[in-house]
Amino acid sequence: MKSFITVIGEDNVGIIASIANILAEQNVNILDINQTVMQDIFTMIMMVDTSEPRCSFAELSEMLTEYGKKAGLSVRIQREEIFRSMHRI
Amino acid sequence: MIRPDEILETIEMIDRENLDIRTITMGISLRDCASESAEKSCGKIYDKVTRLAEKLVVSATEIQTEFGIPIINKRISVTPIALVAESSDAKNYTIFAEALDRAAAETGVDFIGGFSALVHKGYTSGDEKLIESIPEALSSTRKVCSSVNIATTRAGLNMDAVARMGRIIKETARLTADQGGLGCAKLVVFANVPEDNPFMAGAFHGIGEPESVINVGISGPGVVQSAVRKLDGADFGAVAETIKKSAFKITRIGELVAREASKRLDTRFGIVDLSLAPTPAMGDSVAHILEEMGLEKCGAPGTTAALALLNDAVKKGGAMASSYVGGLSGSFIPVSEDAGMIDAVRCGSLTLEKLEAMTCVCSVGLDMIALPGDTSAETIAGIIADEAAIGMINNKTTAVRVIPVPNMKVGDTVEFGGLLGSGPVMEVNRFSNEKFIKRGGRIPAPIHSMRN
Numbered sequence: 167m168k169s170f171i172t173v174i175g176e177d178n179v180g181i182i183a184s185i186a187n188i189l190a191e192q193n194v195n196i197l198d199i200n201q202t203v204m205q206d207i208f209t210m211i212m213m214v215d216t217s218e219p220r221c222s223f224a225e226l227s228e229m230l231t232e233y234g235k236k237a238g239l240s241v242r243i244q245r246e247e248i249f250r251s252m253h254r255i
Numbered sequence: 256m257i258r259p260d261e262i263l264e265t266i267e268m269i270d271r272e273n274l275d276i277r278t279i280t281m282g283i284s285l286r287d288c289a290s291e292s293a294e295k296s297c298g299k300i301y302d303k304v305t306r307l308a309e310k311l312v313v314s315a316t317e318i319q320t321e322f323g324i325p326i327i328n329k330r331i332s333v334t335p336i337a338l339v340a341e342s343s344d345a346k347n348y349t350i351f352a353e354a355l356d357r358a359a360a361e362t363g364v365d366f367i368g369g370f371s372a373l374v375h376k377g378y379t380s381g382d383e384k385l386i387e388s389i390p391e392a393l394s395s396t397r398k399v400c401s402s403v404n405i406a407t408t409r410a411g412l413n414m415d416a417v418a419r420m421g422r423i424i425k426e427t428a429r430l431t432a433d434q435g436g437l438g439c440a441k442l443v444v445f446a447n448v449p450e451d452n453p454f455m456a457g458a459f460h461g462i463g464e465p466e467s468v469i470n471v472g473i474s475g476p477g478v479v480q481s482a483v484r485k486l487d488g489a490d491f492g493a494v495a496e497t498i499k500k501s502a503f504k505i506t507r508i509g510e511l512v513a514r515e516a517s518k519r520l521d522t523r524f525g526i527v528d529l530s531l532a533p534t535p536a537m538g539d540s541v542a543h544i545l546e547e548m549g550l551e552k553c554g555a556p557g558t559t560a561a562l563a564l565l566n567d568a569v570k571k572g573g574a575m576a577s578s579y580v581g582g583l584s585g586s587f588i589p590v591s592e593d594a595g596m597i598d599a600v601r602c603g604s605l606t607l608e609k610l611e612a613m614t615c616v617c618s619v620g621l622d623m624i625a626l627p628g629d630t631s632a633e634t635i636a637g638i639i640a641d642e643a644a645i646g647m648i649n650n651k652t653t654a655v656r657v658i659p660v661p662n663m664k665v666g667d668t669v670e671f672g673g674l675l676g677s678g679p680v681m682e683v684n685r686f687s688n689e690k691f692i693k694r695g696g697r698i699p700a701p702i703h704s705m706r707n
Binding site for chain 1: 265270322
């Protein structure tokens with residue numbers, strides 16, 4: 167089961183590292199990363215494998231949101247179906 | 256491979272354009288809950304509803320978290336209570352409403368619809384008792400919604416019922432006067448009512464439906480407005496195409512959520528209702544879409560044409576996106592629930608007569624309209640008759656949900672709160688129709704109903 171983590175906000179040192187740490191701890195494998203910094207706005211999209219996380223999806227989502235709050239970023243995780251259903255016939 | 260710009264587009268729709276799932280509604284048949292004892296029947300109703308809908312709210316929350324799409328309301332719709340309560344010994348059906356209210360509280364849903372009767376050809380004893388109980392039922396419960404169907408294209412228009420509903424609406428307003436006539440915000444009078452509408456206050460679980468279903472109502476006026484804004488001066492073909500594409504995307508999310516809910520609740524997927532349903536929040540207005548198309552204010556000449564384009568484009572885009580489309584499916588124009596509509600009424604651009612014209616081309620009728628408190632039952636009946644005639648002749652659903660606010664007059668504003676918003680009291684034609692309404696009987700079905 168694939169999901170997308172989207173991070174949007176002010177660029178800072180350690181964003182990828184922090185999130186990768188949370189994911190590694192929960193046995194969530196990172197499959198792809200796409201990242202740009204445009205006019206100081208950092209946008210990162212990670213495709214991750216959420217088939218067998220150590221915690222529940224809701225808990226993982228909570229951890230990422232918490233990190234986002236501390237770091238002043240918008241961080242969210244969503245299952246890929248929402249994007250697939252909207253953008254593919 | 257999903258592209259980053261597609262992901263960001265979806266997130267922008269949710270974050271900035273108010274894209275959400277307006278409701279997940281579980282329809283539940285109560286046909287097997289009839290009993291000679293009203294008390295027993297109410298017990299069966301409570302048990303069945305709380306059993307089947309036990310996980311509805313929890314599942315909706317899980318889906319919301321996993322897909323990152325807000326699901327605003329969780330609701331239940333049931334078999335028209337007039338049918339269920341009819342075999343019982345009760346003379347007044349308020350106890351049935353109370354049982355529904357308790358079940359709604361227990362399951363955590365925000366509304367339960369189906370305190371309803373279908374009387375387009377006439378009343379049964381159960382229908383009469385249900386209708387007479389409506390004012391008390393709606394004033395003594397919080398979450399129960401009621402509806403009465405008084406016309407169909409096939410059966411004609413029951414003017415006796417129309418006259419009665421005018422009085423029922425007045426009485427309901429009177430009994431909830433301390434809340435601005437709020438009872439009337441939970442009561443809809445229909446022509447050609449759909450059996451699978453997930454939106455309140457008109458939702459009920461139709462007779463042709465199975466044991467239980469999941470129906471989803473989408474929303475997204477903000478998404479459509481934003482798409483239209485990017486078009487600048489493009490011609491109507493381009494506008495229609497853009498709205499179609501937006502409607503497709505919005506409906507796809509509705510379909511996804513419906514299928515997920517259906518899976519998790521082990522309940523059949525019914526339909527997606529692709530209605531653009533506004534809320535009072537900024538950026539969530541249908542009127543603003545029409546204004547974005549180039550009208551200074553909703554209600555200006557061209558409004559009906561704009562709405563016709565919008566309603567049709569939404570259906571076309573949505574139909575491609577979902578395997579089962581139903582309910583009302585189109586565009587809503589509830590005055591008190593739409594910031595743009597409220598504005599247009601206040602500045603004098605939008606009148607009741609214009610709204611009536613707009614109901615000819617959109618999916619509902621005169622909805623969430625506050626009227627002066629001294630509006631007579633006959634005048635309200637006349638408004639219902641007009642809407643029903645539009646629906647009957649044009650083979651579409653129309654409805655009336657008006658609130659004659661006790662002690663208020665034109666220029667006043669009534670506050671309902673939450674999603675029900677606030678309503679500027681609108682001007683009504685003051686000339687009498689008493690002799691007209693007094694005639695009674697049924698207006699026969701139109702000739703084009705003879706299709707066989």
